Amino acid sequence: MTNIVMNVVVVVALAAVCVPVLRRRAPGTRSGPLLVAGAVMVALTLVFDTVMIAAGLYTYAPDKILGVRLWGAPLEDFAYPVAAVLLVPATWTVLEGRARRVARAAAEETTATETMTTEER
Secondary structure (H helix, E strand, C coil): CCHHHHHHHHHHHHHHHHHHHHCCCCHHHCCHHHHHHHHHHHHHHHHHHHHHHHCCCCCCCHHHCCCCEECCEEHHHHHHHHHHHHHHHHHHHHHHHHHHHHHHHHHHHHHHHHHHHHHHC
16 A cells, blocks of 8 residues: 555544544634644654754655655655644543543532532531
8 A cells, every 4th residue: 555545534533533623623723723733744844854864864665655745755655744634622521621620520529519618507
């Protein structure tokens, strides 16, 4: 399997899972910040991958990549920042929702305990 096939499969699977989660976010935080973060991540990948490849820190098997390069970085490397921009905010959204549910349950328990104490007086 070539890198591009693997990357497409992973990004499509992540998108299928993460996009519905990201749609639950507040309306003002849906796409704008994610697009900016994606652009920054792609730019950083472009610069640092090119530098690391030029320095000889790693190489790619020619039969595993398309051969299309952007300023020295193979096209396949840009799937990783896209995956990160999908996965990190989706994970944050899920964990934030859980934290709210736990806090709400704790508040309800505290309220129930205070009510019981007041009724006993």
